[in-house]
Amino acid sequence: MAVVEVSHATSEHIHPPPETFVQKYVFSFDHKVIAVQYFITTGLFFVLAGLLAELMRAQLAGPNNHVLSVTMYNQAYSVHGSAMVWLVIIPVLTGAFGNLIMPLQIGARDVAFPWLNMFSFWLFPPAGILLFGSFLLGAPEAGWTEYPPISLQEPAGTSMWCAAIFLVGVSSTITGLNFLVTIIKMRAPGMTWTRMPLFVWATAVTAFLSFIATANLSAALLALFIERTFNVPYYDPSRGGSPVVWQHVFWFYSHPAVYIMVLPAFGIISEIIPTFARRPIFGYKAIAYSSTAIGLMSFMVWAHHMFTSGLAQWVQLPFMILTMAIAVPTGVKIFSWVATLWAGKIRLASPLLFVLGFLSTFTFGGITGIFLASVPADIHEHATYFVVAHLHYVLFGGSIFGIFAGLYYWWPKMTGRMLDERLAKLHFWTMFVSFNATFLPMHWIGLFGMPRRVATYDPVYGGTNLFISISAFVLGASMLIFAYNALRSAKHGELAGPNPWGARTLEWMIPSPPPYYNFDRIPIVLAAPYDYGQPLPYRDVAPEYLAAVPRF
Amino acid sequence: MSHHTDENHLDGGFWRAVIVMGIISALGMWGVVVFPIENYLKEAAQQAADIDWLFRFMAFFSVPILVYVNGFIIYFVIRYRTRPSDSIQATGSPIHDHSALETWWTIIPAALMLALGLLSYKVLPEYYGAQAAAVTMEAIGHKWDFEFRYPGLAQSVYNDLYLPIDVPVTMDITSSEAQADDAVIHSFWVPEFRIKQDMVPGMVVPIHFTPNRLGTYRIICTEFCGIGHSRMWGSVHVVSQADFNTWFATQQKQSANGGPKVNVASGDAGAGQALFQQKCSVCHNAAPFDQRKVGPGLADLFDDPQHPALVDGKKADPADVAEILEKGYTGSMGSMPNMQANGISSTDIANLVAYLKTLHK
Numbered sequence A: 001m002a003v004v005e006v007s008h009a010t011s012e013h014i015h016p017p018p019e020t021f022v023q024k025y026v027f028s029f030d031h032k033v034i035a036v037q038y039f040i041t042t043g044l045f046f047v048l049a050g051l052l053a054e055l056m057r058a059q060l061a062g063p064n065n066h067v068l069s070v071t072m073y074n075q076a077y078s079v080h081g082s083a084m085v086w087l088v089i090i091p092v093l094t095g096a097f098g099n100l101i102m103p104l105q106i107g108a109r110d111v112a113f114p115w116l117n118m119f120s121f122w123l124f125p126p127a128g129i130l131l132f133g134s135f136l137l138g139a140p141e142a143g144w145t146e147y148p149p150i151s152l153q154e155p156a157g158t159s160m161w162c163a164a165i166f167l168v169g170v171s172s173t174i175t176g177l178n179f180l181v182t183i184i185k186m187r188a189p190g191m192t193w194t195r196m197p198l199f200v201w202a203t204a205v206t207a208f209l210s211f212i213a214t215a216n217l218s219a220a221l222l223a224l225f226i227e228r229t230f231n232v233p234y235y236d237p238s239r240g241g242s243p244v245v246w247q248h249v250f251w252f253y254s255h256p257a258v259y260i261m262v263l264p265a266f267g268i269i270s271e272i273i274p275t276f277a278r279r280p281i282f283g284y285k286a287i288a289y290s291s292t293a294i295g296l297m298s299f300m301v302w303a304h305h306m307f308t309s310g311l312a313q314w315v316q317l318p319f320m321i322l323t324m325a326i327a328v329p330t331g332v333k334i335f336s337w338v339a340t341l342w343a344g345k346i347r348l349a350s351p352l353l354f355v356l357g358f359l360s361t362f363t364f365g366g367i368t369g370i371f372l373a374s375v376p377a378d379i380h381e382h383a384t385y386f387v388v389a390h391l392h393y394v395l396f397g398g399s400i401f402g403i404f405a406g407l408y409y410w411w412p413k414m415t416g417r418m419l420d421e422r423l424a425k426l427h428f429w430t431m432f433v434s435f436n437a438t439f440l441p442m443h444w445i446g447l448f449g450m451p452r453r454v455a456t457y458d459p460v461y462g463g464t465n466l467f468i469s470i471s472a473f474v475l476g477a478s479m480l481i482f483a484y485n486a487l488r489s490a491k492h493g494e495l496a497g498p499n500p501w502g503a504r505t506l507e508w509m510i511p512s513p514p515p516y517y518n519f520d521r522i523p524i525v526l527a528a529p530y531d532y533g534q535p536l537p538y539r540d541v542a543p544e545y546l547a548a549v550p551r552f
Numbered sequence B: 001m002s003h004h005t006d007e008n009h010l011d012g013g014f015w016r017a018v019i020v021m022g023i024i025s026a027l028g029m030w031g032v033v034v035f036p037i038e039n040y041l042k043e044a045a046q047q048a049a050d051i052d053w054l055f056r057f058m059a060f061f062s063v064p065i066l067v068y069v070n071g072f073i074i075y076f077v078i079r080y081r082t083r084p085s086d087s088i089q090a091t092g093s094p095i096h097d098h099s100a101l102e103t104w105w106t107i108i109p110a111a112l113m114l115a116l117g118l119l120s121y122k123v124l125p126e127y128y129g130a131q132a133a134a135v136t137m138e139a140i141g142h143k144w145d146f147e148f149r150y151p152g153l154a155q156s157v158y159n160d161l162y163l164p165i166d167v168p169v170t171m172d173i174t175s176s177e178a179q180a181d182d183a184v185i186h187s188f189w190v191p192e193f194r195i196k197q198d199m200v201p202g203m204v205v206p207i208h209f210t211p212n213r214l215g216t217y218r219i220i221c222t223e224f225c226g227i228g229h230s231r232m233w234g235s236v237h238v239v240s241q242a243d244f245n246t247w248f249a250t251q252q253k254q255s256a257n258g259g260p261k262v263n264v265a266s267g268d269a270g271a272g273q274a275l276f277q278q279k280c281s282v283c284h285n286a287a288p289f290d291q292r293k294v295g296p297g298l299a300d301l302f303d304d305p306q307h308p309a310l311v312d313g314k315k316a317d318p319a320d321v322a323e324i325l326e327k328g329y330t331g332s333m334g335s336m337p338n339m340q341a342n343g344i345s346s347t348d349i350a351n352l353v354a355y356l357k358t359l360h361k
Helices: A021-026 A031-060 A070-105 A114-122 A124-137 A157-185 A198-230 A243-260 A263-277 A284-300 A313-341 A350-373 A375-381 A385-415 A421-447 A459-492 B012-034 B048-079 B099-123 B241-257 B269-278 B318-327 B346-358
Strands: B135-142 B145-149 B160-164 B169-175 B186-190 B195-199 B205-209 B215-220 B233-239 B329-331 B334-336
Touching: A031 A070, A031 A114, A031 A124, A031 A385, A031 A459, A070 A114, A070 A124, A070 A157, A070 A198, A070 A243, A070 A263, A070 A385, A114 A124, A114 A157, A124 A157, A157 A198, A198 A243, A198 A263, A198 A284, A243 A263, A243 A284, A263 A284, A263 A313, A263 A350, A263 A385, A284 A313, A313 A350, A313 A375, A313 B048, A313 B099, A350 A375, A350 A385, A350 A421, A350 B048, A375 A421, A375 B048, A375 B099, A375 B195, A385 A421, A385 A459, A421 A459, B012 B048, B048 B099, B135 B160, B135 B186, B135 B195, B160 B241, B169 B186, B169 B195, B195 B205, B233 B241, B269 B346, B318 B346
Parallel strands: B135 B169, B160 B233
Antiparallel strands: B135 B145, B169 B205, B186 B195, B186 B215, B215 B233, B329 B334
16 A cells, blocks of 8 residues: 655634634534534434334324315325424435544544535425425425416415525535535545545535535426416426426436435444444455446436336436436445445344444445336336335435444443433344335235325225234334433433443544544545454544454 | 464354354245335336336345444454453454455445446336327426326316326426415435426426236325325326226316305215314314414304404305305415315315304304
8 A cells, every 4th residue: 555645734723712602502603513403403303204104104093084184195195204304314314424424534623614514404494394394384285296277276385395495505515515625635644535535435425415416406406486476387187297306306406305314324334333243344445446437326216216207218228327326326325334344243233233233224224225227117106105114214224223333332422421222222133124024015015006195095905904003003102212211311311431332433532522623633544444354444543543443 | 462372263163153144045035035115115107117127125234234344343343352361451452454455345345336337227217208198287386285187188177196007108307387385396216116206396207117917006296395295195096098088077067067066955964074174174173263273263154243254244144254265365364275276176165165054062
């Protein structure tokens, strides 16, 4: 390996820490405080959106239930989907995990534009208020995709939805730009691209996608808002508009968004497996470059969401082939992760348990994605519970399992306290079993004829739906175990110390929680971080942090 | 520092695990073959069998991928777990990569995807390639009904589609643009045909299929289209050519007579109640007038002085209500589709009126 000549920057410019409460905890510029703000707000939105899901399952527990009115049911699933995508998964993976971990892992003292970082967080609470407040004026009913023309006919809540998602989009674009500049310009001396931790690779590709793709959604939302408010016919077919234009532009954003929602989770997985298998990640370059390939290809597959929208056959063909092609780099990642477990010294702690859950469920979701890529099969499966099952296997089985893996892994770094390991394992098994019990049966009822977005259904699906609903209630209850564990750790959690898992990336080379401005001296990086068994590849790190041996 | 030992990783234990996973995979693949979808959802159109075959192809090769990914995870976690005797500093193999292995796990999935792409491409034209269709007709989505127009039939047929068996059909699919708020996207799905096409206002998309199994199958809307979406169902009746001709002749005669007459006095309240739950309850509560859904509550429709006069400013009587059910309503309380659009017969109207008479507060 070539030795890279490096030296310290000559001026180390450190501001004094903020003093007032507002500067410290409300309008803070500190990436770690902003990350915690993201965790708390997205956690709140996760609870609200999750409760909507439980209400939906209560309605669907029987074929002709009247728990919710039809309108309330339609509003519930629309706000559930919108909130989970835009107010929970995207911001928790980029805003929370990206903010907390990425600057630490590249040895930086903060992101490139701290004020923008603060601004971009503060776009979130108003977006959440607008989205959940839309119930007051008649929340959107056409699902998170809000296809016109039906979305043009809905009450004023849909305009609030437009505004909410627009704000989230602005925030996402700014964060994307901020992270890209940070990763390109602020890596510690010696941290070449192939010495970057894989979470940073994933965050870089995600930031690129957020920065490039989100503006398309903003344009489509603006047009929808203008048409609803000022009656300019972008989408209304009776006056020369085209409803299919919305679908194209929406999915031109929303397919890359699928990867915005899962690439950072891939990054989390790539950090956790080597730490708990006590060996180098298998195929570092394959994993890093396949993230990049997936990111670029994600812009070329959007129309696979529209195979029944009346596209010409010659248009469907390339979208089908490219969608299937994405399975190849995704497979490379999964096989590399499994191969990292091979010949390791595996410590089956809670973060790894959630990772293994992720590998199992995400692989399943990836495979049903191929079933949906094949046009003739998709024509039967499209817009049924098969799709509902698939998307929850990738977004819940993928993203949410990845998020919990990351939470259990970095909780000690963020708070300085350990979570209780037995409660963590109880949480995992309850969540893993009830997740599969909830979403696996949906594949069959979808294939056999149950469409999505319905408040009542043919009684033949009654038994299966009752089973799904009961499982969904258990799944919801499993989250309480985490909430209890998190609260409990504040008082009873063991002190974590700087590096409880014996990991080797830079965030573990400083105290927990990290001090203001992170690093006393910016470390110098000599090699990639995953060579377990070798001395740590850092210079200018205080010697007491250099013993990377697991304590738990 | 490193406590890695040079144990043989590809030993008997490894190969035994591989064989066990192979047996589980084989059982799963056998299951895919012997329990085809057709056992649970009939194939009632010609291309359905090809699509099911494609589905089975995908399921068949998915089984070993799932079994080996999950199996290796479980096997590695058990075999390579840290044991109490291990040093806290123990680490695993220092191997970073293995180019032959990585090449294979790129090439094999790529080849499978290519094969799947080619097979899908082969099945695909059956939807779009025009055959010599013997029936060319139109399907139009409404809130919340499927309208079908046959050549040679003056009036449309609502929700009950009749097709002769083994005759290729070309169906031009679109959505209503009659009024601005009726123009939304629906989707025409017949699960037994394995056919789905969005009904997009302003776009006409022809689809082609050949029903090949007698029976009645459900038509389901799969694009959200408003409050009635959950119950936007129709039926397709695949019948013999002779039965089709009889049905078609009856339709033509009805068309010439301006439709059948309603006998309001002869209704069955029980049948009316079932129909009310199925159709009317989407928009109406069986409750007092002020408990509105889309339309007003219908309890005490004939006796409650709170009910505004329905027709001609006089108190509602059964004949007036029957007329509204037959012809639809547009006025101060909103609008309601006519009997064709609601997919109800004149007997149904009589039954509904009989049921509404029994509805008290």
